[in-house]
Amino acid sequence: MTNNKLWGGRFKKDLDRDVFDFTKSIAFDKRLAIYDIEGSIAHAEMLGKCKVISQKEKALLIKGLKSLKNKLTLFNLDKHEDIHTAVVNLLRREIGKIADKLHIGRSRNDQVVLDLRLCCKEEIKEIVKGIKNLQTCFLKGVKKFSDKVTIPSYTHLKNAQCILFSQQLLAYLQMLERDKERLYDALKRVDVMPLGSGAGRGVSFSIDRFYVAKRLGFSRVSENSIDSVSDRDFVIEVLSCLAILMMHLSRIAEDFILFSSDEFGFVEGDDRHYTGSSMLPHKKNPDPLELIRGYSGRVYGNLVSVLVMMKGLPLTYNRDMQLDKPPFFDSVDIVKSSIYILEKVLYGIKVKIEKLKKASMNEFIFASDIAEFLVTKGYSWQEAHDATGRLILESIEKKKPLKEMSEKELKKIIPQLNRNLISELLHPLKSVRRIRSYGGSSPASIKVQIRDWEKRLR
Numbered sequence: 001m002t003n004n005k006l007w008g009g010r011f012k013k014d015l016d017r018d019v020f021d022f023t024k025s026i027a028f029d030k031r032l033a034i035y036d037i038e039g040s041i042a043h044a045e046m047l048g049k050c051k052v053i054s055q056k057e058k059a060l061l062i063k064g065l066k067s068l069k070n071k072l073t074l075f076n077l078d079k080h081e082d083i084h085t086a087v088v089n090l091l092r093r094e095i096g097k098i099a100d101k102l103h104i105g106r107s108r109n110d111q112v113v114l115d116l117r118l119c120c121k122e123e124i125k126e127i128v129k130g131i132k133n134l135q136t137c138f139l140k141g142v143k144k145f146s147d148k149v150t151i152p153s154y155t156h157l158k159n160a161q162c163i164l165f166s167q168q169l170l171a172y173l174q175m176l177e178r179d180k181e182r183l184y185d186a187l188k189r190v191d192v193m194p195l196g197s198g199a200g201r202g203v204s205f206s207i208d209r210f211y212v213a214k215r216l217g218f219s220r221v222s223e224n225s226i227d228s229v230s231d232r233d234f235v236i237e238v239l240s241c242l243a244i245l246m247m248h249l250s251r252i253a254e255d256f257i258l259f260s261s262d263e264f265g266f267v268e269g270d271d272r273h274y275t276g277s278s279m280l281p282h283k284k285n286p287d288p289l290e291l292i293r294g295y296s297g298r299v300y301g302n303l304v305s306v307l308v309m310m311k312g313l314p315l316t317y318n319r320d321m322q323l324d325k326p327p328f329f330d331s332v333d334i335v336k337s338s339i340y341i342l343e344k345v346l347y348g349i350k351v352k353i354e355k356l357k358k359a360s361m362n363e364f365i366f367a368s369d370i371a372e373f374l375v376t377k378g379y380s381w382q383e384a385h386d387a388t389g390r391l392i393l394e395s396i397e398k399k400k401p402l403k404e405m406s407e408k409e410l411k412k413i414i415p416q417l418n419r420n421l422i423s424e425l426l427h428p429l430k431s432v433r434r435i436r437s438y439g440g441s442s443p444a445s446i447k448v449q450i451r452d453w454e455k456r457l458r
Contacts, residue, residue, distance in 0.1 A: 006085050006103065025322045026086060030077045031329055035118040036087050037069045039111065040102055042215040043195060052205050053101050061102055064095035082322075083115070084108045105207050107199040109229040109317045114195045116325070118216065120238055121190055123332045124183050130339040131180050131245075132457060137343050138173050139453050141351075142166040146450075147443030149353060150360040150428040151266070157258075162365045162431045165356060167441035170449050172252050177456070179245040186237045193218035197228035200316035230316035232306065232324045239303040242331045246296040249338050253289040256349065260286050265355050270348030288345050292338045299334055302327035360428040363402045367392055369425045369434065370417075377416050387414050402426060 005015075041062055048058025068075075068090055080086035091099035149165040193213035196203060202225040213221045222228040259266040260274075269286055277283035305327050309320050367388050374384035391413045395402050402410075402422055410417040424430060435442035439449075 004085070004089055005081060006088060006108065020081070023319070024081045025325070026077055026080050026082055028325050028329060029083045029112070029115075029322070030086070031325075032083050032112075032115040032119055033072055033077065033087070034069065035115040036083050036111070037065050037072070039114045039118065039195060039216065040087060041065045041069075042212045043106060044102060045215060046208050046212050047101075047104060049211060050206055050208055052104055052207065057098055057101055060095050060098050061091075064091050064099065065102075067094055082108065082112075084111050105198070105203045105205045106195055107197075107229070109199050110194050110197040110225075112322075113197075113229055114193070114216075116328075117190055117192065117194065117218075117234065120234065120328075121187065121217075123336075124187050124190065124238065127242075127245075127332070127335055127339070128180050128183055130336055130343075131176050131183075134339050134343045134346075135173050135176050135453070136457055137346050138169045138176075139450070139457060141346075142169045142173070142446070142453070143450060145169070145351070147429075147432075147446055149351075149356055150432060151356045152359050152362060152365045153441075159362055159365045161368055162360055162428050163441040164432050164443070164446055165351075166446050168255075170446070170453075172248075173453060175248045175252075176245075179241065179248060182241040182244065183238070186234070186241050189237060190234045191218055192220045192222050192234075194222045194228040197222060197225035200226050200229050226316050230313075232310055232321055235324050235328050236303070236306050236310065239299075239306055239328060239331055242335050243296075243299050243303045245335060246292075246299040246331075246338065249335075249342060250293045250296040253286075253292040253342065256346070257286050257289050257293070260349075264359075266352055266359070268350045268352065269345060270350075273345045273348050286345075288341050292342055295334045295338060299331045302331045357428075363395070363426055364392060366426045366431055369431050370414075372434075373421075373425060374414065374416065391417075 044053075044058055044061040044065065047053045048055055053061075065087075068087065075086075075090060077083070077086045080089060088099055088102060091102065143166075145164070145166045147164060147166070150162050151165040151168065152159045153161050153163045153168070193209065193216060195212055196207050196209035209221050213219075256267060258264055260269055269284065271284075273288055274284045275287045277285065306324050309323055313320060370391065371381070371384040371388040374387060375381060379387065391402070391410075394400075394409070394413060395405070400409075403419075403426060405419075405422070407418055410419065410422065432442055435445070439445060
């Protein structure tokens with residue numbers, strides 16, 4: 001068994017099969033195969049450039065590696081210890097013993113960090129692309145509903161104030177934008193080339209790490225060989241970004257789960273996206289949204305598992321660290337599929353405009369409009385708040401809508417009010433038009449935000 005390994009000369013016995021199966025990582029790190037080959041090609045080019053190997057050896061290594069890259073899907077990688085061993089073993093079959101020269105000046109310790117960083121860079125870019133697509137979906141909704149459709153906003157899941165539905169959709173855009181920014185920021189620390197750090201102290205060959213970095217598209221080269229191979233904080237940071245992103249996706253999903261409930265009835269999902277019940281014939285359930293909500297917990301768990309794995313590890317490399325990859329890959333896959341499915345479900349959702357209009361007629365969501373009007377008449381905020389509260393209480397106790405109160409009943413509590421004024425203050429679209437603050441839920445603000453987001457997403 002040791003003949004097919006990158007180590008073993010000092011061992012008299014073959015590795016126990018059960019121990020081999022327990023310690024091998026190929027089941028998950030085979031996902032890094034393409035990055036391992038790309039890194040190996042750049043490494044071989046550098047070894048030739050620096051005259052560590054001959055030009056003929058360099059050419060053979062690169063030719064063999066490119067051949068492996070083209071045939072990668074044809075190989076059964078599972079019998080190997082790890083992806084690095086698999087690539088060298090397959091390369092031996094392509095070009096013979098010269099393949100063993102590929103490992104000059106590197107260790108699996110710095111090699112795996114290189115592979116993982118290359119993978120992280122690509123996955124971040126893919127996830128950001130998915131976020132942009134989801135933002136575009138929301139922006140289409142914002143433009144469709146614009147300044148025409150109002151909805152109650154909610155605090156503590158109770159009616160709060162009258163807002164434009166488009167403003168709520170813009171809130172989702174804003175949340176997702178911060179997720180993009182976090183990933184872009186994490187990319188700065190991912191984008192560091194570690195190869196050439198060796199097992200932890202560097203190597204004695206005259207190699208050119210900056211050449212490899214440029215060849216592989218890294219903006220920086222790691223500055224400390226020990227730190228290069230001993231930390232996985234870049235994985236933890238990306239997992240943290242993904243956990244926050246999933247929290248946002250979960251909250252968005254929850255809103256639309258509530259909105260599609262019988263009690264709200266604001267939206268209806270497409271038959272192709274919602275599911276039914278095996279017992280209850282009438283049911284139409286938002287299962288994809290519920291699963292996005294549920295998967296967020298698994299992504300949180302993946303972050304915690306890597307944090308706990310790294311806690312207290314001594315420098316430099318420890319085998320525990322191979323366990324960073326399953327949670328990383330799992331979180332990446334969950335996030336990418338969640339973004340895609342959420343976008344698909346949202347495009348299929350039908351918004352029930354009449355239901356939103358009816359919900360916007362709840363008189364109590366205009367209580368703050370009444371109080372703000374009173375402030376313009378010289379009331380302090382506390383006086384306006386108290387007077388409006390008494391008016392609401394009167395409406396509740398008499399079971400009489402504000403619009404149906406007589407002039408006398410209104411003026412008894414608030415002398416400045418009359419029936420015409422109440423009708424004006426309780427009008428949904430007139431309510432949002434009164435908003436003046438930057439970033440608020442007014443038609444003018446929505447137009448500004450639409451223009452801004454069109455520029456950003458271009």
